[in-house]
Amino acid sequence: MKQLARKLRNSPTDAERHIWRYLRKRQLQGYKFRRQEVLGDYIVDFVCLDTKLIIEIDGSQHIEQKNLDNTRTEYLNQLGYKVVRYWNHEVLRQTEEVLADILRHIGSPHPNPPLQGEGMQEDELKN
16 A cells, blocks of 8 residues: 555646645645555545545546545544545636635644744635
C-alpha cells in the first residue's frame, strides 16, 4: 500500500495538484494536510489528522463506482474520519468555494494558527 501511495503522490491529477498548492505547508489556517495517505484499507487523497477530515477529489470514474465510494466512506467514518468529496471541475473552477467549504467542515479555528505571513488566512481565500 505504501508503494502505491508513493506512486500516487508522484503522479497527481490536475485537480489534486491544484488544491495541494493551498493545503500544503499548513497554508490553510495552520492545518497540516497529508496527501495520498494510507488509512486502514484505503489510500485517501488528502487528510488532516488533527481534525480527522478527509478530502477526496473525484473524477468522472466515480460516477460509476458510487457503491464502492459509499463503502469506503462508511469504513473511514467508522475509523472516526469525516469524508468530504469534491469533483475535479469544482476544485479547478471554484477553488475559493472549495477552500471555504473545507474550512466550514473543519469547524473551528486552529488552536495554534501560523504566525503572520506563514500560511493562508481565511481573508486570503477571497483574493
